[in-house]
Amino acid sequence: MHESTLLRYIAPNGEPLTALPVWCSQSDWLVEAYRHMQFARLFDQKAIALQRTGQLGTYASILGAEAIDVAVGMCMEATDILAPYYRNHACQMVRGLPARHILSYWGGDERGSAAAEMQQDFPNCIPIATQTLHACGAAFALQYRQQSRIAVAMLGDGATSKGDFAEALNVAGVWKLPVVFIINNNQWAISVPRTLQSAVSRLSDKGLAAGVPAIQVDGNDIIALRIALETAFQTAREGQGPFLIEAISYRLSDHTTADDANRYRPAEELKTAWKHEPLARLRTLLFRLQLWDEQRDTALLHDLQNQLDAEVKAYLETPAPPVTDMFDYLHAELHPALREQRDWCEVNQMPGGSHAPGGADE
Numbered sequence: 538m539h540e541s542t543l544l545r546y547i548a549p550n551g552e553p554l555t556a557l558p559v560w561c562s563q564s565d566w567l568v569e570a571y572r573h574m575q576f577a578r579l580f581d582q583k584a585i586a587l588q589r590t591g592q593l594g595t596y597a598s599i600l601g602a603e604a605i606d607v608a609v610g611m612c613m614e615a616t617d618i619l620a621p622y623y624r625n626h627a628c629q630m631v632r633g634l635p636a637r638h639i640l641s642y643w644g645g646d647e648r649g650s651a652a653a654e655m656q657q658d659f660p661n662c663i664p665i666a667t668q669t670l671h672a673c674g675a676a677f678a679l680q681y682r683q684q685s686r687i688a689v690a691m692l693g694d695g696a697t698s699k700g701d702f703a704e705a706l707n708v709a710g711v712w713k714l715p716v717v718f719i720i721n722n723n724q725w726a727i728s729v730p731r732t733l734q735s736a737v738s739r740l741s742d743k744g745l746a747a748g749v750p751a752i753q754v755d756g757n758d759i760i761a762l763r764i765a766l767e768t769a770f771q772t773a774r775e776g777q778g779p780f781l782i783e784a785i786s787y788r789l790s791d792h793t794t795a796d797d798a799n800r801y802r803p804a805e806e807l808k809t810a811w812k813h814e815p816l817a818r819l820r821t822l823l824f825r826l827q828l829w830d831e832q833r834d835t836a837l838l839h840d841l842q843n844q845l846d847a848e849v850k851a852y853l854e855t856p857a858p859p860v861t862d863m864f865d866y867l868h869a870e871l872h873p874a875l876r877e878q879r880d881w882c883e884v885n886q887m888p889g890g891s892h893a894p895g896g897a898d899e
């Protein structure tokens with residue numbers, strides 16, 4: 538990491554490193570970001586507890602990625618298009634997707650991805666990096682229709698090694714597409730550390746080879762993230778082409794609930810990473826700026842917990858999807874052999890899946 542070129546405004550201990558932009562004190566944007574980040578953290582803890590008690594399938598934690606997701610969600614326009622991967626629930630929630638639908642998705646219910654609140658956003662993408670090409674396709678459509686909208690693709694550090702990402706960067710650069718790529722460089726791709734992922738010292742440099750302007754930002758610093766995102770989104774929206782942001786973070790969780798990072802992640806590294814985490818950093822800053830206090834904090838947490846409880850209740854009370862969903866959401870048209878199996882399930886009234894523990898291996 539080249540510290541000198543890393544965009545950063547807040548030190549890990551919550552102290553401002555430089556004069557802060559006026560919107561920090563003249564708007565409630567930071568408090569709003571804090572509220573979203575707190576909700577994301579509560580959601581994450583609850584989702585893991587649900588999985589551990591057999592009420593949710595395999596789940597990918599967002600611990601440590603809250604600032605990136607919240608900043609992206611807050612800086613995007615409602616009409617923009619998000620092409621998320623599987624670790625962007627916080628961003629989806631900021632964009633208006635109720636937590637109950639996100640839980641449905643991770644509970645194995647495809648209707649979670651079909652919620653009206655998704656608007657034109659893509660559903661979660663599990664095949665690594667393919668969403669970057671989907672975002673380019675959407676961006677091309679927006680450009681062709683001369684709309685002032687952008688597509689935003691989010692991806693991990695591991696995803697930058699995929700050919701799909703190189704192709705997406707290339708086509709975005711050549712066609713000057715209104716697309717922004719945001720890498721959550723959380724230092725791990727399951728058990729593969731960043732050092733073994735790529736020999737390039739800054740993943741953002743991958744943009745330069747495709748003529749895509751790129752910036753590296755502290756992904757635990759919500760102010761730096763907003764500044765970087767504003768530049769990137771404005772560039773794309775004004776027809777000047779794509780942008781790449783590499784946000785440096787740390788995956789404070791296991792890869793998913795099916796993983797045990799203690800088997801490969803050095804304990805010291807995790808301990809150090811906790812000193813950089815985004816939520817405590819913002820909370821300390823808000824107190825320093827006198828935009829927040831203990832009383833408001835307690836009230837907020839109480840309020841968010843109630844909101845979350847209501848969402849979890851709604852999820853658990855959602856009637857199970859019909860078993861035929863597993864066929865209907867997979868193919869546009871069913872192969873005759875699958876059609877036969879689907880009809881058999883229907884005729885024999887096979888029970889639907891309901892918040893069943895997932896069998897995924899990731």
Ligand SMILES: Cc1ncc(C[n+]2csc(CCOP(=O)(O)OP(=O)(O)O)c2C)c(N)n1
Nearest residue numbers: 624663664665693694695696725726727899
């Ligand atoms: C095409 C493809 N290959 C392999 C996998 C298995 N897989 C799931 S997550 C993952 C690691 C991705 O790491 P990264 O891009 O850094 O994202 P992170 O999970 O760290 O946020 C891999 C290899 C997959 N889902 N899709």
Ligand SMILES: [Mg+2]
Nearest residue numbers: 693694725726
């Ligand atoms: Mg990663």
